[in-house]
Amino acid sequence: MTKKQAPKTAKLIIGDQELDLPVMVGSEGELAIDITKLRSTTGAVTFDPGLGNTGACTSKITFLDGEQGILRYAGYPIEELAQQSNFVEVMWLLLHQDLPSSTQLEQFNHDVTHHTMLHEDLKRLFASLPKAGHPMAVCAAAVGALSTYYQKAGPQTAEQNWSDAVRLLAKMPTIAAYSFKHSIGQPFMYPRNDLSYSSNILHMMFATPCGKYEPNPVIARALDLLLILHADHEQNCSTSTVRTVGSSGANLFASVSAGISALWGPLHGGANEAVIDMLTSIRDGERSARQFMDLAKQKNSGVRLMGFGHRVYKNYDPRALILKQACYDVLAELGRKDPLLDIALELEQIALSDNYFIERKLYPNVDFYSGIIYKALGIPSDMFTVFFAIGRMPGWVAQWLEYQGDSAARITRPRQIYMGPNKRTYTDVSKR
Ligand code: SDX
Numbered sequence: 001m002t003k004k005q006a007p008k009t010a011k012l013i014i015g016d017q018e019l020d021l022p023v024m025v026g027s028e029g030e031l032a033i034d035i036t037k038l039r040s041t042t043g044a045v046t047f048d049p050g051l052g053n054t055g056a057c058t059s060k061i062t063f064l065d066g067e068q069g070i071l072r073y074a075g076y077p078i079e080e081l082a083q084q085s086n087f088v089e090v091m092w093l094l095l096h097q098d099l100p101s102s103t104q105l106e107q108f109n110h111d112v113t114h115h116t117m118l119h120e121d122l123k124r125l126f127a128s129l130p131k132a133g134h135p136m137a138v139c140a141a142a143v144g145a146l147s148t149y150y151q152k153a154g155p156q157t158a159e160q161n162w163s164d165a166v167r168l169l170a171k172m173p174t175i176a177a178y179s180f181k182h183s184i185g186q187p188f189m190y191p192r193n194d195l196s197y198s199s200n201i202l203h204m205m206f207a208t209p210c211g212k213y214e215p216n217p218v219i220a221r222a223l224d225l226l227l228i229l230h231a232d233h234e235q236n237c238s239t240s241t242v243r244t245v246g247s248s249g250a251n252l253f254a255s256v257s258a259g260i261s262a263l264w265g266p267l268h269g270g271a272n273e274a275v276i277d278m279l280t281s282i283r284d285g286e287r288s289a290r291q292f293m294d295l296a297k298q299k300n301s302g303v304r305l306m307g308f309g310h311r312v313y314k315n316y317d318p319r320a321l322i323l324k325q326a327c328y329d330v331l332a333e334l335g336r337k338d339p340l341l342d343i344a345l346e347l348e349q350i351a352l353s354d355n356y357f358i359e360r361k362l363y364p365n366v367d368f369y370s371g372i373i374y375k376a377l378g379i380p381s382d383m384f385t386v387f388f389a390i391g392r393m394p395g396w397v398a399q400w401l402e403y404q405g406d407s408a409a410r411i412t413r414p415r416q417i418y419m420g421p422n423k424r425t426y427t428d429v430s431k432r
Pocket of ligand 1: 236267309
């Protein structure tokens with residue numbers, strides 16, 4: 001709907017009050033009813049558990065259309081960026097909402113490359129944690145600990161925020177790789193400044209001091225594609241967590257550490273690891289694909305079709321479409337086959353022709369096929385969500401910076417509907 005066609009106000013009648021609430025129109029024509037004065041004029045609040053109907057902010061970074069299955073970073077369709085861009089350029093795009101010039105890209109690439117090392121003392125944090133600890137917990141701890149190396153007295157300046165942003169984007173792959181090396185008892189590999197961002201990740205993950213390791217360019221390109229597709233997704237659970245923590249004035253590292261913890265949940269970024277567990281259980285004969293799907297439709301079976309469904313997409317997740325094709329391309333390039341892909345295709349086939357899924361508009365999301373590619377790249381399944389976090393880092397940072405620069409932004413503090421006991425008088429325990 002264009003601004004001209006949009007209604008200027010929405011009428012609300014509550015009791016004997018009649019209100020005209022202003023209507024906001026987004027740049028893609030989406031409408032929002034501005035209720036910022038609702039409680040002060042009526043005493044009432046809205047009720048929207050999960051906030052699926054609530055716009056928490058305005059943003060110029062990412063646009064989603066769930067019905068059409070559209071995803072654009074600052075206006076650029078994800079399909080074009082996946083085909084033609086690279087992850088470091090997409091980082092800049094999200095941070096500045098514009099594509100960089102070649103000079104800007106070169107300088108940014110240099111800056112990110114030259115901040116990849118961690119303080120030598122920080123390495124002791126990894127050693128203090130159990131090898132069997134989940135790497136998402138290790139990464140959340142390490143990112144939070146970064147703030148102890150870069151803490152400043154007084155309010156952050158924009159320059160300091162930018163310097164923290166570059167450091168976080170640069171150091172997240174090093175933290176991720178160190179969490180993996182610690183879990184397998186191998187020595188940490190220092191980052192290499194002569195490698196691209198994605199190749200450096202592969203180097204730190206899979207090289208050892210005992211021999212030469214040159215990252216496979218096909219694997220590096222596939223990883224770069226995965227990172228681009230995960231880079232931002234408007235106000236998802238982990239990004240709104242980063243914004244919420246940042247709204248209290250907490251620094252970027254503390255805010256993103258909270259975002260990593262939110263992403264870990266199996267309903268969010270942890271789904272990619274759960275998808276592989278699901279496909280593996282079917283491959284190993286615990287139950288057939290059809291039996292699994294029948295259970296996934298039963299409310300209290302405790303079984304969910306992981307990697308399916310989405311709060312916003314009520315159509316195919318455009319990232320899943322790209323990843324599905326990438327599964328074929330990467331496996332072919334590497335001359336490999338994976339029975340899990342066949343099982344995933346069978347589950348999708350069953351779901352897209354089953355009324356339960358059709359009625360609820362449940363389609364594959366970004367997590368349904370990504371694990372098959374991570375697995376083909378040699379990444380262990382408990383690192384899948386860590387790689388989601390590496391990809392999502394520029395989105396978290398860009399959204400946090402946007403919040404800091406928003407003069408209308410206030411500390412996040414939602415209200416509630418109290419349903420507890422009314423006022424009553426305390427009695428001493430001897431009388432209860
Ligand atoms: C990500 O928000 C983002 O943008 C997230 C993300 C990003 O890039 O940041 O896209 C990344 O987190 C993708 C989602 C990964 N999670 C999963 O794959 C886990 C499985 N999916 C679901 O748990 C669920 O679909 C959610 C959590 C993704 C969405 O949950 P909603 O919007 O709260 O939907 P819901 O749970 O209310 O489901 C609506 C109905 C319910 O049935 P009814 O009560 O109407 O009978 O659909 C059913 C649900 O039971 N349903 C499923 C299902 N997902 C929803 N039934 C079986 N299998 C599923 N996967």
